[in-house]
Amino acid sequence: MWLSxxxxxxxxxxxxxxxRWVGSTPSDARRIYFANHSSHVDxxxxxxxxxxxxxxxxxxxxxxxxxxxxxxxxxIAIKALNAVFVERIPVTRRANPLLPLIEALERGDSLIxxxxxxxxxxxxxxxxxxxLFHLATRFPDVELVPVYLENLHRCMPKGxxxxxxxxxxxxxxxxxxxxxxETKAEFLERARAAVVELA
Amino acid sequence: xxxxxxxxxxxxxxxxxxxxxSVIGRILLRRSRTDGGRAVIDNLNARVxxxxxxxxxxxxxxxxxxxxxxxxxxxxxxxxxxxFLTLTPTKPGDYRALSLAxxxxxxxxxxxxxxxxxxxxxxxxxxxxxxxxxxxxxxxRDADQFLERSAKIQWGIMVTIYCxxxxxxxxxxxxxxxxxxxxxxxxxxxxxxxxxDVLQYVFGKxxxxxxxxxxxxxxxxxxxxxxxxxxxxxxxxxMWWITxxxxxxxxxxxxxxxxxxxxxxxxxxxxxxxLGAKDWGxxxxxxxxxxxxxDSVSFAAPVFFHLTRYFFTP
Numbered sequence: 001m002w003l004s005x006x007x008x009x010x011x012x013x014x015x016x017x018x019x020r021w022v023g024s025t026p027s028d029a030r031r032i033y034f035a036n037h038s039s040h041v042d043x044x045x046x047x048x049x050x051x052x053x054x055x056x057x058x059x060x061x062x063x064x065x066x067x068x069x070x071x072x073x074x075x076i077a078i079k080a081l082n083a084v085f086v087e088r089i090p091v092t093r094r095a096n097p098l099l100p101l102i103e104a105l106e107r108g109d110s111l112i113x114x115x116x117x118x119x120x121x122x123x124x125x126x127x128x129x130x131x132l133f134h135l136a137t138r139f140p141d142v143e144l145v146p147v148y149l150e151n152l153h154r155c156m157p158k159g160x161x162x163x164x165x166x167x168x169x170x171x172x173x174x175x176x177x178x179x180x181x182e183t184k185a186e187f188l189e190r191a192r193a194a195v196v197e198l199a
Numbered sequence: 200x201x202x203x204x205x206x207x208x209x210x211x212x213x214x215x216x217x218x219x220x221s222v223i224g225r226i227l228l229r230r231s232r233t234d235g236g237r238a239v240i241d242n243l244n245a246r247v248x249x250x251x252x253x254x255x256x257x258x259x260x261x262x263x264x265x266x267x268x269x270x271x272x273x274x275x276x277x278x279x280x281x282x283f284l285t286l287t288p289t290k291p292g293d294y295r296a297l298s299l300a301x302x303x304x305x306x307x308x309x310x311x312x313x314x315x316x317x318x319x320x321x322x323x324x325x326x327x328x329x330x331x332x333x334x335x336x337x338x339x340r341d342a343d344q345f346l347e348r349s350a351k352i353q354w355g356i357m358v359t360i361y362c363x364x365x366x367x368x369x370x371x372x373x374x375x376x377x378x379x380x381x382x383x384x385x386x387x388x389x390x391x392x393x394x395x396d397v398l399q400y401v402f403g404k405x406x407x408x409x410x411x412x413x414x415x416x417x418x419x420x421x422x423x424x425x426x427x428x429x430x431x432x433x434x435x436x437x438m439w440w441i442t443x444x445x446x447x448x449x450x451x452x453x454x455x456x457x458x459x460x461x462x463x464x465x466x467x468x469x470x471x472x473x474l475g476a477k478d479w480g481x482x483x484x485x486x487x488x489x490x491x492x493x494d495s496v497s498f499a500a501p502v503f504f505h506l507t508r509y510f511f512t513p
């Protein structure tokens with residue numbers, strides 16, 4: 001898709017967005033990359049840090065209430081980013097908003113997830129939402145790779161449309177080890193700590 | 200010799216030096232036994248390869264002419280400012296000032312060179328940039344560390360935009376008997392600074408024992424400095440034929456350029472360390488970032504420009 005290349009080219013030109021594989025190496029194993037979320041550029045920055053081959057099988061998770069709102073955003077999300085939409089509502093017995101993500105993982109795709117659920121204008125991420133935990137429980141074999149996006153919070157402070165060209169790096173950490181019988185809160189805190197450690 | 204002949208000879212000379220350096224690098228790599236030695240040689244070879252690329256880019260820009268050269272240095276300033284500000288802690292309140300620096304100051308400063316507007320070129324950043332940027336920042340109503348933030352931004356802009364823009368500004372000078380050859384003068388100044396850096400590195404690796412500034416720049420040694428400075432000054436004198444200078448004047452100019460370059464490297468190394476980094480960036484393999492390559496240039500360029508303007512233009 002030409003638009004993907006335009007977006008990736010633009011992000012690389014302005015921010016560099018070069019990958020640093022600190023604790024893991026690029027691999028085509030099924031993965032969930034989870035990262036801190038501080039700007040609109042995050043998804044493309046993380047995406048462009050992956051090789052084209054991995055990118056083809058890695059799908060960003062986009063909030064449906066934001067990205068599915070008008071035709072332009074929808075076009076970018078679906079055509080350029082190959083995104084999976086998720087409704088930002090809690091998992092209940094009646095409705096499971098994670099179903100599209102589960103389907104994507106079952107098809108063998110990897111996911112890019114921002115578990116804070118919203119943008120935080122800080123260097124360090126805020127508390128994580130539960131989706132990552134549910135996916136991790138459901139897919140014990142999927143590698144959970146923490147990612148820290150450095151400097152992106154400085155590029156686009158809240159309320160600005162035009163980004164500042166500062167150099168940003170994308171740091172990939174070691175996959176999160178699985179611990180049996182861990183509570184949801186413990187797991188989420190450990191996942192968050194793994195991202196913070198890369199900062 | 201016509202300017203064109205001079206350019207061809209110069210490129211041939213640089214090409215020869217780079218071929219020799221590449222061959223020596225190959226031989227050294229084959230002979231190295233220890234891991235430490237291999238790392239040094241690998242870094243050396245990465246530097247030589249980067250030199251091929253950098254010389255190639257500059258040569259193409261020079262062949263394409265004034266506009267291409269100005270655009271090239273505008274891009275260099277952009278990259279350098281980006282590295283500088285990446286390491287400099289700024290706050291969301293600086294957003295407007297920083298946007299202005301990237302998207303207004305750089306195009307205007309280099310545009311003024313394109314328009315041959317010398318008067319505004321010299322005062323635009325020190326006067327208008329200096330006064331207007333804090334005005335824009337103050338509207339964000341954040342007084343926390345306001346002086347530090349404004350000062351750091353101003354410093355970054357002076358070094359990465361104002362100082363570096365004095366290289367293509369050499370194209371503005373009207374030197375009697377040197378019409379249409381100013382690009383050679385620009386090449387001359389760049390070559391002297393960069394050769395001085397390279398020769399200091401080589402002499403330092405071969406003979407270096409006594410450190411000049413162990414805290415600020417641990418790799419700089421007295422032996423490297425003296426050997427590199429003397430050799431670069433001599434080489435600068437030998438290249439008088441591409442400049443409007445006599446051989447003796449060329450030696451003097453080269454000496455000034457080498458000295459300013461050394462001091463600039465030292466000062467910016469201290470700045471870099473005070474910002475908590477070892478290299479400015481990673482974009483040029485083996486060298487670090489753009490600012491690691493341009494640090495000495497940024498201090499030498501304005502002085503070289505004004506000396507040439509004072510003594511060699513009517």
